Amino acid sequence: MTKNIDRLYDRSVSFYEPVKNRSPNAIVFIHGGAWIDEKNTPNDFEFLCGAMLNMSDNDLDYAMYGITYRLSPTVKHPTHICDVIENLYRLIKDKGIKKLQLVGHSVGATLAWQVATATATNELCSSSEKLIYVQSCLTGLYLIDGIFSISELLDEYPEYIYFVSQAFQNNGKEFEELSYSIKRLPCWISYIHLLHSYKDELLTLRQPRYMADLLQENAIPYISYFSDMGLHNEVYENPKLARYLLDNLKFT
Numbered sequence: 736m737t738k739n740i741d742r743l744y745d746r747s748v749s750f751y752e753p754v755k756n757r758s759p760n761a762i763v764f765i766h767g768g769a770w771i772d773e774k775n776t777p778n779d780f781e782f783l784c785g786a787m788l789n790m791s792d793n794d795l796d797y798a799m800y801g802i803t804y805r806l807s808p809t810v811k812h813p814t815h816i817c818d819v820i821e822n823l824y825r826l827i828k829d830k831g832i833k834k835l836q837l838v839g840h841s842v843g844a845t846l847a848w849q850v851a852t853a854t855a856t857n858e859l860c861s862s863s864e865k866l867i868y869v870q871s872c873l874t875g876l877y878l879i880d881g882i883f884s885i886s887e888l889l890d891e892y893p894e895y896i897y898f899v900s901q902a903f904q905n906n907g908k909e910f911e912e913l914s915y916s917i918k919r920l921p922c923w924i925s926y927i928h929l930l931h932s933y934k935d936e937l938l939t940l941r942q943p944r945y946m947a948d949l950l951q952e953n954a955i956p957y958i959s960y961f962s963d964m965g966l967h968n969e970v971y972e973n974p975k976l977a978r979y980l981l982d983n984l985k986f987t
């Protein structure tokens with residue numbers, strides 16, 4: 736019997752919906768903040784969405800949403816993932832979305848990857864049918880200045896234990912390493928984009944290089960884009976990111 740857990744699955748923000756006709760296509764932004772920072776919310780992406788609309792004369796054939804998830808230390812892993820899955824499921828059902836691409840920044844990229852590769856068999860709290868339905872709609876991932884390995888992260892930045900210890904019960908040891916989760920990446924996800932800012936002051940290229948190495952070892956197609964997109968918390972407002980998303984987002 737599933738526990739009666741209060742979900743924040745109604746916390747979605749709509750940045751844009753095509754006025755002419757409701758689109759079955761959508762991108763959903765997942766914010767960062769190291770699982771703990773209340774300053775990071777779905778509204779981190781409001782400026783970026785405005786820039787994308789300005790650069791496209793408000794004529795996009797996909798909707799844009801942001802979602803939230805409960806933060807640590809109030810909740811611990813894997814609840815963040817459960818909230819994202821519940822939230823995505825509700826959004827997809829409410830809006831009639833058929834094709835979905837996730838755009839994650841920092842731990843938002845971590846969560847996007849975890850949603851794409853989750854299995855209901857592990858300790859995930861979400862119902863398997865919701866997870867399977869969300870994954871069946873997923874066609875692309877944009878992973879921006881992300882965290883992909885906790886062991887690599889703490890080896891490089893031992894001081895980051897301050898947020899890892901809040902987000903995980905066992906100092907991140909329960910975080911599933913990429914070498915395992917990558918085996919479950921759905922074959923129908925055609926677009927994987929790996930982005931990183933050369934000016935990111937909180938994360939070096941070690942994380943995206945680790946992801947790139949594993950994608951290559953598993954012969955998974957991906958596109959990488961490394962550029963000066965500003966500091967860690969400036970990237971998601973950078974016009975270069977808006978341009979990149981407009982040029983690369985495809986739902987065909």
Ligand SMILES: N[C@@H](CC(=O)c1ccccc1NC=O)C(=O)O
Nearest residue numbers: 767768769770772841842843937
């Ligand atoms: N603003 C966060 C720190 C943070 O977000 C962060 C720090 C280092 C590496 C990645 C980070 N964010 C990832 O989502 C804090 O309040 O501690």
